[in-house]
Amino acid sequence: MDALPGEVILNIFAVLEPKDVVAVQAVSRSFCILARDSSLWKLKCFQHSHSEALRRRRDQLASQESSLAELRRAMSNVADGNSQPHVVSSAQDHDRHIRAVTNWDPAWPGEKPDYYKEYIQRHGPVDVEWLKPLDHSNETSQQVHPEAIGAGVLRGKYSGIADQILAPLDDGSVCLWDVTTHELRRSPARLLDVGLYDGRPDSMNTRTADEISTVENVSVDHHGRKAYIAIRSQLLELDLNTFQVSRCQAFPFSISCLGDAAYKPIVVGTLMTLHLFDPRAPSRSFDNDNTRCELIAGAPRPSIYSSTINAHVNLSEPRPLSIAHVPDPDPDQFWVAGRFTSLLNYDRRCWPRVRGTIFSGARLSSLDLMPRSYVPRDLDLFRTSTLATGDIHTAKSLGGMTLVAAGEYRGKGSLELYGLPQNRGHDVPARLRTFYTNDNCYKNRQSAAKSRVLSVSPQGTRLVYSDGDGNIKWIERDGSTPVRQLNINDAGSARTDAGSHEAQHSSLFTSVEDSRERGDIVQRIVPLQDSESSQVSNKDELLIWTGEGRVGVVGFHHASKTKGIDDDCEDENSNAVQERQYVRGMRRALERQADDARMAQGFGLGFVEGM
Numbered sequence: 001m002d003a004l005p006g007e008v009i010l011n012i013f014a015v016l017e018p019k020d021v022v023a024v025q026a027v028s029r030s031f032c033i034l035a036r037d038s039s040l041w042k043l044k045c046f047q048h049s050h051s052e053a054l055r056r057r058r059d060q061l062a063s064q065e066s067s068l069a070e071l072r073r074a075m076s077n078v079a080d081g082n083s084q085p086h087v088v089s090s091a092q093d094h095d096r097h098i099r100a101v102t103n104w105d106p107a108w109p110g111e112k113p114d115y116y117k118e119y120i121q122r123h124g125p126v127d128v129e130w131l132k133p134l135d136h137s138n139e140t141s142q143q144v145h146p147e148a149i150g151a152g153v154l155r156g157k158y159s160g161i162a163d164q165i166l167a168p169l170d171d172g173s174v175c176l177w178d179v180t181t182h183e184l185r186r187s188p189a190r191l192l193d194v195g196l197y198d199g200r201p202d203s204m205n206t207r208t209a210d211e212i213s214t215v216e217n218v219s220v221d222h223h224g225r226k227a228y229i230a231i232r233s234q235l236l237e238l239d240l241n242t243f244q245v246s247r248c249q250a251f252p253f254s255i256s257c258l259g260d261a262a263y264k265p266i267v268v269g270t271l272m273t274l275h276l277f278d279p280r281a282p283s284r285s286f287d288n289d290n291t292r293c294e295l296i297a298g299a300p301r302p303s304i305y306s307s308t309i310n311a312h313v314n315l316s317e318p319r320p321l322s323i324a325h326v327p328d329p330d331p332d333q334f335w336v337a338g339r340f341t342s343l344l345n346y347d348r349r350c351w352p353r354v355r356g357t358i359f360s361g362a363r364l365s366s367l368d369l370m371p372r373s374y375v376p377r378d379l380d381l382f383r384t385s386t387l388a389t390g391d392i393h394t395a396k397s398l399g400g401m402t403l404v405a406a407g408e409y410r411g412k413g414s415l416e417l418y419g420l421p422q423n424r425g426h427d428v429p430a431r432l433r434t435f436y437t438n439d440n441c442y443k444n445r446q447s448a449a450k451s452r453v454l455s456v457s458p459q460g461t462r463l464v465y466s467d468g469d470g471n472i473k474w475i476e477r478d479g480s481t482p483v484r485q486l487n488i489n490d491a492g493s494a495r496t497d498a499g500s501h502e503a504q505h506s507s508l509f510t511s512v513e514d515s516r517e518r519g520d521i522v523q524r525i526v527p528l529q530d531s532e533s534s535q536v537s538n539k540d541e542l543l544i545w546t547g548e549g550r551v552g553v554v555g556f557h558h559a560s561k562t563k564g565i566d567d568d569c570e571d572e573n574s575n576a577v578q579e580r581q582y583v584r585g586m587r588r589a590l591e592r593q594a595d596d597a598r599m600a601q602g603f604g605l606g607f608v609e610g611m
Contacts, residue, residue, distance in 0.1 A: 147549025
């Protein structure tokens, strides 16, 4: 085998199952390198993708008898299908295979993803590990488990990889977890005490519903090693080297979202206004109700509006919830979305004027940007037989970015993609201009989620988002093709040894038994590796922050660090996992049935015994 050329060995590996290819890696170093070839795993990813499964089903329908032609036409969207049985030659089959791979390929020109890691993230084992802060005791000597009121990541200055996880707690302290060395730093309690905490573990419950709904309330300056934490109407600047609050800035209304601290000045969204906060500028004061009224009305005050940065934006509808910054080459632009029906575009150079708007119609809760051009869904090689494979590469090579928005539309989840072109009218070839209309967007409001989509972010060659049912879903970049799904209430793992009591107390991670398994939801998703980072890294996990105040890490290789994809424990634990899922499903069904029975009794459709 060692005398065979590498191309021949790769062709042999191509016909093996993924578990067999992983097992071959242990033969020798040369086999390990060949068995991790990106082109090989790209083919494996395609063969096990949802798009290829649909294509095979269409081919099976096309080869059926003529009596099933009507059924095939109803189920297939292939424009060039033939209702009569036919025999496909090898050349035609090869051409269709190339078109199918090109049609599925999630990579853009110039992008070189590692498809071995992509396959692990798409089909390998996935687990959730919950970060555990140091517990403390109150006056009654009862152990108190503090809850996180936000979460953020501290990335390396040059690598773009998250090395530490930051979370403010409801007792006024701040935790900093090191995901590499597993070290934990926690500040003293009441560090963030600005008159908001009373020392009780349930002090967060005294906040209003609007303040609790603030999700993007932590922003980290990676170069300056400073964190900005929003608590009610206060913005605190925390020095991560000394764990001391270096500045406190008050705003007229409760803060609902923060922009990325890497872009100065920092964009701060409050209940009714938008502000630019410069950490180098002197603090401003909003100490009376007259100031708030003047801010809403837009009346200028010389003491407040002495410069352009001190100007503010009055929102016609309240509560912005998410801010997305445009990366280079135009970092002064940013987008704002919230409980209003349009996306707002601003530029620091022409602040506070609105630069542009995009009507959505949904109430959005999360925004993010992909530095890749938008490819319309109609640009499909199987829907339009006149298109060539080169047209897909041409469309992906066009300049521009894709704005990803998530929220709720008429009670269901909404996932939306908007193309932000750069002089697209002159760059698009004539044969492709019909696909780039004025409505250069895609709104998935049917299959995204049954409930509201809470957070969305790009990860690798996919998009990941969470919904109100506790699900984390991965889809392709087209915004609709599913990849995989995980429910945080049914998943969990322990990094510690269950037989070592001492190891459980010293670890950063809690076990499944220690975690509070309820109907929890993921409010925020943050990839630990920056999407713009080109360095190869194993930091492909996701940071999640839930509505129950828990901070966790979703990983794809914790269970397979020693055994690869074919983990022997997976088959042994499958029955236990299925049993837990069945118990939870039955419990939820019985609870819904009890709720319906109580509702029916309230409408007089039932009876109560003894009456």
